[in-house]
Amino acid sequence: MTNPQTRPDLPHATGGRRIRWDEVPGEVRSAIGRLLGSEVVGAVSQPGGFSEGVAARLRLADGGRAFVKAASSLVAPGVAGFHRREIEISARLPSGVPAPRLLDAYDDGVWVALVFEEIDGALPAQPWRRDEFDRVLAATVDLARVLTPSPIDATKLGPPRLGGWHALAGEDGGGKPGGEGGIGELGALAGGGGADGPAQWVAGHLDELIMLEREAAATLTGETLLHGDLYPFNLMLTPERVFVVDWPHAWVGPAYCDVLTLLSSASLSGLDPQPYVKEHPLTRGLDPEPINVFLAMHAGFLLRLAATAGTAADRHLVDMAAALGGASLRWLRQRLRAIPTSSRQMSG
Known part of the structure; x- marks a missing residue:
């Protein structure tokens, strides 16, 4: 859609304040594993979006997979507030909406996490194809x-x-x-x-x-x-x-x-x-x-x-x-x- 030799400079599409899964407190990680019914044995951070916190694909001990996004109300209160709102919205989306299914959510008053089904896909190429x-x-x-x-x-x-x-x-x-x-x-x-x-x-x-x-x-x-x-x-x-x-x-x-x-x-x-x-x-x-x-x-x-x-x-x-x-x-x-x-x- 645009000549690669003259393509405009596109800004970074991922925020600069993402954290790794292993930086989330252990008790929070364990609680998310319990929600999923299996221990989390691997996590890969994902690009895209500007949430301050973790956004990662999870691999489970039983072979299952999921996607998690989480933030701390103490570090990023605005993002944690958005996560709480998204929990309410995602739970109400009809099944016909092409959006990941919310599997569960966690909120201890400080850490807020949403656990979604993993979508085996990728972000669209930028510049657009x-x-x-x-x-x-x-x-x-x-x-x-x-x-x-x-x-x-x-x-x-x-x-x-x-x-x-x-x-x-x-x-x-x-x-x-x-x-x-x-x-x-x-x-x-x-x-x-x-x-x-x-x-x-x-x-x-x-x-x-x-x-x-x-x-x-x-x-x-x-x-x-x-x-x-x-x-x-x-x-x-x-x-x-x-x-x-x-x-x-x-x-x-x-x-x-x-x-x-x-x-x-x-x-x-x-x-x-x-x-x-x-x-x-x-x-x-x-x-x-x-x-x-x-x-x-x-x-x-x-x-x-x-x-x-x-x-x-x-x-x-x-x-x-x-x-x-x-x-x-x-x-x-x-x-x-x-x-x-x-x-x-x-x-x-």
Whole structure:
């Protein structure tokens, strides 16, 4: 899908704070073995995703296998909270959802662990291979069908991880370029500075971005359970199926949102997402406005996350958030140049 000689630099798709299985306290490891009914005799850490903790394939004394992810509430309270939410979501996913089956869970108040069936598959290649990308795009249609209407009440889920322009404007003292931790950070984060760089463009269009953000509550409505984090590092491919893993950020909304998330991230492989949005069954025929609203919200969340992360944050996570947010912002800029709306004339 992109020339290997001119392929873009892709950020690391695995967090920098993973720990090994043998670094988990012995009593926790033993308890997980008891849940599985057999002693754990081998573990191999796995790439993909940014959970701070362990993510490993386990081999059991009785020949069985499983996958475990675990985190400490003392070391990574946010991740432990996400694990607790994922336990609730994974336990409620219908059997027809192409997701690993939750076998059991462990929570002693400090350590939280989820134990899943092992999927004998691999992450998709990055940059994307065309055949794998087409498989995943096709799978999103079946995923939306199975999850509409949502099998989980929206009140049991967290809010969508979207939006950030209003907050960035406040953190930047009114959206002036150059503010520390706010809009002024975007030049470095989202692809360079200069007169036509992201920071200058955002500063000149901040009111419009905030307006798009305010329209989200009325625009991004639907009854589909969305994954909310549909990136290549949350996919597992087998010869027969596409599995979607890591569900803590699920929310209920329009079926097309996961497709837009995937398409915007695929632009990091050199892909133009616009032709796909015109052809995909979940986005074909959509008015421009809801797509623009989602892209604005998506970019705002990710770029605010990157701009305000601080020096103690996992730099792999910050780099990925900046890259994904920058990709969504670039696509939005291109759309607003080519498809101006009747209510706001925005030029790039």
